[in-house]
Amino acid sequence: MQDSVIATDELDLAVVNCLQLQPRAPWTLVGAALGVDPVTVARRWQRLSDAGIAWVAGRASGQGRPESCLAVVELSCSAGETLAIAERVTELPHVLSVEHTSGPRSLTILVEVRDLAFLSRFLLESVGPVPGVVATSSHAVTKIYSMGDHWQLHVLDAAQRAVMLRGTRPRVDGLTSEQADLSRPYDEVDRQVVLLLGEDGRMPVATIAARAGLSESTVRRRLANLVGTGRVVLRCDMALPDSGWPIISWLWAHADAGDIDAIATTLGRLPGIRVCWRISGGHSNLMLALTAHSLHELSIVEARLADEVPRMTINDRSMVLRSIKRMGRALDLDGRSMRAVPLDIWADPVAWRAPAR
Template sequence: MQDRATRHEIAQESAALADELDLQIVNCLQLQPRASWTLVGEALDVDPVTVARRWQRLSSAGIAWVSGRATGQGGPESCLAVVELSCSAAQTLEIARRVTELPHVLSVEHTSGPRSLTMLVEVRDLAFLSRFLLESVGAIPGVVATSSHAVTKVYSMGDHWQLHVLDASQQAVMLRGAKPRLDGLTAGQAESARGYDAVDRRLILLLGEDGRMPVATMADRAGLSESTVRRRLADLVGNGRVVLRCDMALSDSGWPVISWLWASADAGDIDEVATTLRRLPGIRVCWRISGGLSNLMLALTTHSLHELSHVEARLAAEVPQMTIHDRSMVLRSVKRMGRELDLHGRSIRSVPLDIWADAAWRQPS
């Protein structure tokens, strides 16, 4: 019997590649993830029915999807952490599958270099990270060693990355009347220190399944009134307590290559360096990290492997005060922000990001 991933890949082989209109639709949703098809159709001068049909094809094939997640756990010590795993070669794939199921793990990548797997984890504090590494990850057979780095400041995330295929007038339509999207990156903007109650958590988990889930469906699934769901969503999204993002399989987006750089800059220069980096094309992620030699971690997205050397040359010219210590290629993305991915980077299914679960969480048998 074929497993779920195999059936999914067979179905994808018959799916048409994303064309220019598909890319434009995705870019529209990168700007406004829950935008109406009427608005997207107006921006692209396309019938809304056509837009909806196109999106249905993209999402059904796992080529593009919208997801939502909490920006933190509502505590001042909550943070993201990068965890590198050294694994037995024969068990790496099974370990990747195991950690993909863990509700605190946002993303999992099979990477080159000394680290077998790299994970992004949401933790409520450093003590929680310790328990997670010792009791959840450390208990998995084949995990040889772990190394972790706390993300102390987020300058940019994949949440902000765009395809940049819309012209100025199309962008203006999508952003017309829209409030600035808050995402918890600036403590002064987002109410990141306010906790989440049980209703918030239910709605956030539903958004993790489908960031465009209709209000009526959410109300039915959560056992709430539609007015309550609308009010709660307005609070969660409007105050930056939930991040909504539109993702696309990298192989279909035209940007198939991701590489990670570990770098450092003097403490007095690091904010200026990060500001410069955010302006450079291809910078998908920029974090300030703690826990090792490097204090900066960058993700570069490029059109090809050959382009990497040109991007690094530009980095050296634009930010000479930054020193690169290490590099790593993403060989395969296994999980991205709560979505399990196949070999082509397309979404197979959502994996609940129940970041409030116990650190020693075990998958139900």
Template sequence: MNSAVSAVDDTDRALVHALQLAPRASWERLAPVLGTRPDTLARRWERLTGAGEAWISGLGLRTGTSAPCMAWVEVMCDAGASPTVGATLVADPQSLGLEHTTGGRDLLAFVAVPDLPALYRYLSFRVQRIPGVVGTRSSMVTAVHYAPDRWRLDQLTPVQIGLLTGRGRRSSAPGAVVAPPLTAMTEEDRPLALALAADGRRSVASLARECGMSESTVRRRLGRLEAGQSLRYSCAMASALSGWPVAATLWAEVPEYDVGECAAVAVGLRETRTCMSVSGRWNVMITARLRTVEGLSRYTSELSRRLPGMRITDSAVALHVRKSEAQVLDERGRRTRTVTPDIWAELVPPAGPERAGPGV
């Protein structure tokens, strides 16, 4: 057995689950919940992060109070070109997620940019001009019902979860908590958010030094952005070690008046990682984490049983998740590096006359 796999135990997974619930909690706060010493937790986390087996990232992508313009982009490639195309897209800050997948596309990317004109430029002057790309198809995200930072390992007991959050396990489901008013993300806040992309547990002192702010200013800004949901943290574990190694995506058609119910049902299933309304030939996209490939059939059957009005139009299994929430991953899902998600970086079109690429 791979030594990296055998070194991870249930205590490590419990630590990851605790950090999913309280990403910046001190070791002193977490220790009594997990029944161990603060220095032991610190050593475990250092080992996990050093091996790329777990990590916490911070994402703050708003422009003022406006959410980023997000889209799922299917990329079709020449035979044999998808590894090279994938390596190119992984390096883009606008491409937050990327996977090689089964089905009618070679690559599936999750893209975020500030606005619609930026999405047009990114698709037309970047993605469609990469050698080996023969076509793209885009689905605009129109609503996020469930985001990946809310998916949990479920390693802790309800009592432990309550000690960390004061709520139940799936309390982030729709209707459980009234969301606070959104806080604007200013240009002055961006360096702070970007500095947290690789390590969401960075100390206030190190953030202050890097961003040229006082520690009190950093604390005040972090508190404001976190309370207003403009800065969100995501704690993840390498898929091969988490117990949920298979990633799948579903495309579905749902009557518009049933979308809310669809989202509630999807969120109620343990495997659901994201649920979004999208534009295009289908109006809902769902991603899931599964224990086995065979679990996809059971998952889709359960969705269809609970939602007779939903028609699943396509499904795909990820052959290799190369990037997730700005983190570059190896074939076992371990983090190798972070691409800072500076989605506001200006794209420079290649020299020469503008030409139309394959269909958006």
């Protein structure tokens, strides 16, 4: 049960940062990195997890298909129906995140579907008929330069990071790395494992085996393969207010096609850039998420963008007023996880219609 009065301290943040580097790291490794007894570290994580402050979740990488589509969908909603719509859309298994945003769009959602035809069906059959949805606008993500999966708190020093990364292979991510083997299809066993990781990315092998009716050796082998080939994304998340980075702003920008890659490289070196995508479907061809400690700091980050990337033009911006779902977790008013809503990219098209109230 969540406890709204729980406050985080530096050790809590350090534990989360360790799991951002290695989401399934054993407590012995985290303890060694932080110079803390593993039992203490495990107890701290359990406290954070029980309160919904931090969590690890897994999801499939694009269904193992190169044509899979990640898309940003903006929903214009009637004011009185916005919350009800957000709650309905949150339940859809292809929706990664749902945000209540400022500006002309009421809700901004991120979806992952198998192809553009499925995106069309999602918009026309699942979202369009929902009462109160006035209009939709979609933008396909054509290239990912950075993703919230790799965003970090940056509270570890160099020595602590070195311990966490010692002996590990570079992280392979199906959304961001060309090393990922997305040509291999997922079979039913892979699907079972991935969906259970969607409930808890640190679920023990024994628990996965029991839940899926598989042997522990099979689960261990499949899990190693899914993670090693980048066909599953494991991500450690934290409630933004508890993390000390409560502010997120989305920017829609434009750059000449020949400049985009160089601009994205520059953006990747700037603090505060949580997401950077190349998009299509409108005048803007870049979409950025800026994160900051305060609204005042956000204006400083934007000013630095103007200095560092003068060839990029910002066309529009919006503030995230509230995160309602983030990467498979339904969030409360404080941004804390209330429950898992596992991302099921294999869901039957008939089953993913938004449920009626």
